[in-house]
Amino acid sequence: MSLAENWSQCLADFRDQFDDKVIFDSFIADLTAQDIINDELLATTPYAFNVGMIEDYVPLLEKTYNSLFDANLTIKVMSEADYKKGYAGKKQKKEEEKPSLDDHLNPDFTFDNFVVGNSNRIAQNASLAVAMKPGAAYSPLFIYSNSGLGKTHLLNAIGNFVKKRDKEGVKRILYTSTENFVNDYVSSIAHNMIDEFNERYRSIDVLLIDDIQFIASKTQSSEMFFNIFNSLQNENKQIVITSDKPPKDLKGIENRLISRFTNGLTVSIDTPEFETSKAILKKKLEIEKVDYPIKEDVLDFMASHFNRDIRELEGSLKRLLFYKLVFGQNIEVIDLEFALQAFEDDYKEEKVRKVDLSVDKIKKTVADYYNLTVAQINSKSRTSNVIVARHIAMYLVRNLLNDMSYIQIGKEFGGRDHSTVMKACDKVEKNIKKDKNYKQAVEDLRKKLSKSHS
Ligand SMILES: Nc1ncnc2c1ncn2[C@@H]1O[C@H](COP(=O)(O)OP(=O)(O)OP(=O)(O)O)[C@@H](O)[C@H]1O
Structure with a gap:
């Protein structure tokens, strides 16, 4: 039922219970329900001087409405003129202020498919804590590591987690690379849309910004980021930042920004140890739904030879699966002999790099x-x-x-x-x-x- 239909039922019920029909017909019958904003039902009367008369009856109106529709609203009575001046405009403006926002999240990067080991446990725990209570646990959360170790994965996992829990869809979440942030800013200057840019970023509840090292030496973008950062922090919004190095080693970024980065929690991700690498391989096989057996020693080999970062590990798995598709149609089980053929070139390189030096x-x-x-x-x-x-x-x-x-x-x-x-x-x-x-x-x-x- 619409608000208007509810309201007319409420008035009909109210009239039935109300003894003095003259008062009802003179003052209350004309009330129109305009809107519900933040648990407040706004009702208007065409005549300003009626407002004072009606106020005495508001508690009874509220009781009638709430019990009819199992609601918990308060009712505010005002003249139509006041409503048009104040509330109608305000609501419209509020909606205009928050244009829709594409979160740019990658749905494939979740906590469920992030394998946890000693090398990344602290970073994963901190990310999960932030995702469970955005703005309340640690802000900013600063995650750093070498390339390919899961920073982008964790950033997206935080965003996806918050999004999934946000049933009403009111949280504004944004994942962005620093490069995109800078491009976005430059284009907003070019198109004279700085106010829109500012409003967009300042209205965010969870800002996930990747590879902040790229803001180095970009003075104007840094300045803008500094202001946005402060505004979000002041409103207890969540900021998560990643970088290829710890804040103190970031060159070409102002000290005042670096000191802001260290105000929350800084965590690092290390190169995966053997066990984590192997668990990641198993997880990827599960995700890829690989339905032929791969011997344990093949996974052991991969986990100990392609473990500089997880991108390399993933690459080796893709290579093996591709090799099987092209050359192993008749092979039922992937064993080490077969796998070594797939990795022949990489392995030779590895050998030179690694074996002699211990x-x-x-x-x-x-x-x-x-x-x-x-x-x-x-x-x-x-x-x-x-x-x-x-x-x-x-x-x-x-x-x-x-x-x-x-x-x-x-x-x-x-x-x-x-x-x-x-x-x-x-x-x-x-x-x-x-x-x-x-x-x-x-x-x-x-x-x-x-x-x-x-
Ligand atoms: N613990 C993990 N479990 C499963 N997959 C992982 C894990 N860590 C990283 N990955 C995978 O490794 C790949 C590279 O990770 P990601 O892009 O997050 O690294 P990064 O640290 O952001 O790298 P860069 O600094 O180069 O941007 C992704 O496909 C990601 O899903």
């Missing part, structure tokens, strides 16, 4: 260089030259061995925590920048290692 070789070379033993490198010793050598060895392992994960490196160096390894690598990078002799030592070691396995 963690042990790096430890030994560094230990010799500093007149130490490998046992000292692995030990808990806090003697300064041992610490220097240990940090450099960790750094070289991280850089030369196919981006081995911090977790794996920690295990290789006497069971240390991944954050210790991260700090060590950071420290080495800083020292290389500020100390010429130190830089020389790292370079010498690099050369020795490249000679030893060429």
